[in-house]
Amino acid sequence: xxxxxxxxxxxxxxxxxxxxxxxxxxxxxxxxxxxxxxxxxxxxxxxxxxxxxxxxxxxxxxxxxxxxxxxxxxxxxxxxxxxxxxxxxxxxxxxxxxxxxxxxxxxxxxxxxxxxxxxxxxxxxxxxxxxxxxxxxxxxxxxxxxxxxxxxxxxxxxxxxxxxxxxxxxxxxxxxxxxxxxxxxxxxxxxxxxxxxxxxxxxxxxxxxxxxxxxxxxxxxxxxxxxxxxxxxxxxxxxxxxxxxxxxxxxxxxxxxxxxxxxxxxxxxxxxxxxxxxxxxxxxxxxxxxxxxxxxxxxxxxxxxxxxxxxxxxxxxxxxxxxxxxxxxxxxxxxxxxxxxxxxxxxxxxxxxxxxx
Numbered sequence: 001x002x003x004x005x006x007x008x009x010x011x012x013x014x015x016x017x018x019x020x021x022x023x024x025x026x027x028x029x030x031x032x033x034x035x036x037x038x039x040x041x042x043x044x045x046x047x048x049x050x051x052x053x054x055x056x057x058x059x060x061x062x063x064x065x066x067x068x069x070x071x072x073x074x075x076x077x078x079x080x081x082x083x084x085x086x087x088x089x090x091x092x093x094x095x096x097x098x099x100x101x102x103x104x105x106x107x108x109x110x111x112x113x114x115x116x117x118x119x120x121x122x123x124x125x126x127x128x129x130x131x132x133x134x135x136x137x138x139x140x141x142x143x144x145x146x147x148x149x150x151x152x153x154x155x156x157x158x159x160x161x162x163x164x165x166x167x168x169x170x171x172x173x174x175x176x177x178x179x180x181x182x183x184x185x186x187x188x189x190x191x192x193x194x195x196x197x198x199x200x201x202x203x204x205x206x207x208x209x210x211x212x213x214x215x216x217x218x219x220x221x222x223x224x225x226x227x228x229x230x231x232x233x234x235x236x237x238x239x240x241x242x243x244x245x246x247x248x249x250x251x252x253x254x255x256x257x258x259x260x261x262x263x264x265x266x267x268x269x270x271x272x273x274x275x276x277x278x279x280x281x282x283x284x285x286x287x288x289x290x291x292x293x294x295x296x297x298x299x300x301x302x303x304x305x306x307x308x309x310x311x312x313x314x315x316x317x318x319x320x321x322x323x324x325x326x327x328x329x330x331x332x333x334x335x336x337x338x339x340x341x342x343x344x345x346x347x348x349x350x351x352x353x354x355x356x357x
Contacts, residue, residue: 016046026344112138183258194306210231294330
């Protein structure tokens, strides 16, 4: 009989797609005769509920995101879990109250999965996360694992598939040079630094364009910044893109000037598509991007350094191709979907006391 695994997630809106994608890939990749996946979103209904159902998980949504301040929501959560026969609860969202209620309602093993080092309402300074109430702590990167106290954390990197061939031929077919970035449009992502760097490069590279895939509260400010820098005709806001693979083939360089990252899924997907990456060397980024080999790492918030690294790559299409090929190989060798799925399968086997043959 298959073991039942329940994933607890936060928002079911598109901005939660990075975590939901991990769960989707596990639903597709794990042996269904060994593990059946459920998913419960705690911040209400949204399109990701249907996406997980399509991937093969049994998905639902509740309204309980204020923790102990919402006893009725807690009761609804407990009642929902109590109806299920769950062997493992895999928590991606919520504090100790979620762990405690999940244990009380199911008696299941508890996995707490940390995807970042910060809690955004508290600012950009990394904080410590307690292992209390968890059977296993999982971290998205070594940088995230270093913030766990009260117990060890196991690092399991996210994975992605690598296209059968990269798209460099498509990129060479156009005279435009496109710098691409993707993510929520919030201050932590540092998109304004990319715009400032592009402004300094515009005269030297008149065919330079910037494409920004994402949505969020900072979009009006970024549009105003583009206008102030006289970049309006050179910057395109694409809105939220569910599948970056639809735009990556036309980008030349992926830029991630973030002020903090746990482990950058968008950069991972860009590397899989054969793009060199210029990114801030923060959080888990240096565990993915090899400085000088698959791209360049820069100090966060340093527009001058960002512009210098972009200029170097723009002047050397051959190095773009070399770094892009290295990036693609690195993802294939170290961050594949198969590796991620196998690592989570082994973790679940340990929790339910089964040895994998």
